Amino acid sequence: MKQNLINVDVLGDVIGAELPNKLRFAPIAEVDTKLESVAGDTIVRLKYAYIGDAETVAEGEQIPLADMKNSKQEVVIGKAGKGTSLTDEDVKRMGEGVINEAKNQITLAIKNKIDTDCYNALTTTKVVVDNSKSAISYGSIVDARGKFDEEDDEPSVLFISPSQKTAIM
Structure with a gap:
């Protein structure tokens, strides 16, 4: 029952x-x-474009403004x-x-x-894929971050094989 x-x-x-x-x-x-x-419904979401890098501004000068551009994305x-x-x-x-x-x-x-x-x-x-055969290490991660000229506070994502996870812990 x-x-x-x-x-x-x-x-x-x-x-x-x-x-x-x-x-x-x-x-x-x-x-x-x-x-x-x-x-099954289709919704429309706004998708914003990057406004560009900041520019050097002299003392007392006005900060340049950029228009935020967007497009619509159907989902x-x-x-x-x-x-x-x-x-x-x-x-x-x-x-x-x-x-x-x-x-x-x-x-x-x-x-x-x-x-x-x-x-x-x-x-x-x-996606950038590194097909090298060398083992992942702290040094190789630092080198990879350097290639992207990222500051330490910039978010980034690293995908690694689960079998190499312990090598960097």
């Missing part, structure tokens, strides 16, 4: 709260949690989901653990879908 053993609103809130922290691309992707449209809202079903017999036999596992599996399924979509979006982005 099937019954509603899980409050899907509560479970959805729990998954929604945990999910952003589990996404691999969350630190470099904009996560908009305020969408009010429905899947189709998508919907992703995954579900599972549990019977009252499942819960009686396996206890609360089966409900937690269902939550974990649903969270993982949605996380993987979002991460895959983000990765696929990167395929249309210019």
